[in-house]
Each structure stands twice: as C-alpha cells, then as structure tokens.
Amino acid sequence: MIKLAALLLATLTATGFAMGRRTPKKTPEDKSMEAAKSAAADVTPNEWRAAFCAEARPSARIIESGAEWDRLWQDSLKQPAPEVDFSKHVAAVVFLGSQPTGGYTVEFLEPLSDGVELLLRYRVRAPTGMVIQAFTQPYAIKLYKKTGLKVSLAEAKG
Numbered sequence: 001m002i003k004l005a006a007l008l009l010a011t012l013t014a015t016g017f018a019m020g021r022r023t024p025k026k027t028p029e030d031k032s033m034e035a036a037k038s039a040a041a042d043v044t045p046n047e048w049r050a051a052f053c054a055e056a057r058p059s060a061r062i063i064e065s066g067a068e069w070d071r072l073w074q075d076s077l078k079q080p081a082p083e084v085d086f087s088k089h090v091a092a093v094v095f096l097g098s099q100p101t102g103g104y105t106v107e108f109l110e111p112l113s114d115g116v117e118l119l120l121r122y123r124v125r126a127p128t129g130m131v132i133q134a135f136t137q138p139y140a141i142k143l144y145k146k147t148g149l150k151v152s153l154a155e156a157k158g
Helices: 002-015 028-037 066-077
Strands: 047-050 058-063 089-096 106-110 115-127 138-146 151-156
Touching: 002 066, 047 106, 058 066, 058 151, 089 106, 089 115, 089 151, 106 138, 115 138
Parallel strands: 115 151
Antiparallel strands: 047 138, 058 089, 089 138, 106 115
C-alpha cells in the first residue's frame, strides 16, 4: 500500500498536478527558446579548441558544407577533418588571430532565436593568472544542430 501511494505521488509530481500545480502552456517565446537550446550538437566531440593554428588574423564564420569543413581543417588546422553530417549540423568557427600570450579563449554562449534566425554567440576571454609567454593563435569550433532557421554568428560584448 505504501509503495502504491509513493508511486502515485511520484506520478502526480512528475506531471505537475501535485499540490494543485499545473504545467504552464508554452508560449511562442518558449518554443523559440527551445529551438535555440536544442541547437546544441548531438555528436561527440562537438567542440574543438586549442591555442595554436595557422590563422594569424581574427575571424569568425559559419561552416555549412563538407567541402568548407575539409578546407578549414586542412588549411587552418593542418590536420584531417573529423566526420560531420552537414545535412544535420552547422559549425561555428572563431579564430582569435595572433595573441601576445597564452590564456586567450573563446566561450560559446546559449544560442538565441526569434523564430526566424538562430544567433550563435561567443565571448572572448582574456588570460588571468600565469600563462605561457609566447605568441598564440587560439581558436574554437562548435557544432550545432540545424534548425531550419537562418544562422548567424556574433561576438557578445561585455
């Protein structure tokens, strides 16, 4: 009897009906936020980063084809490209260019969506503490699921 009561309480709590609470209906804003959050890639690994590459100038771009992907890895990273299905994914690529020391990194933030466009955002982090005293060329690459929306990439300031 106790097990049955515990099971019933767990079921009611999970469905949001315990204690008179109901699961709220989803608004259009909630749905567009879900689309943005679901943009995180479902492949492993889905992110690559390092302090050294062949790109001395800063740049940021979206990669949407296998040919672009292969060229990126061959020309900028000097290694074979990992397998990615670009019918299901896009890649955000950020090169920070030549930096005077180590410790510079790229942090990808939660994507934003207005229902028409998916905005992939990133933030540049400067070094803190002790770092290598050598020129570096940091980069970061992250895969996102295609959502059917127009995709853009922008640096988040502040």
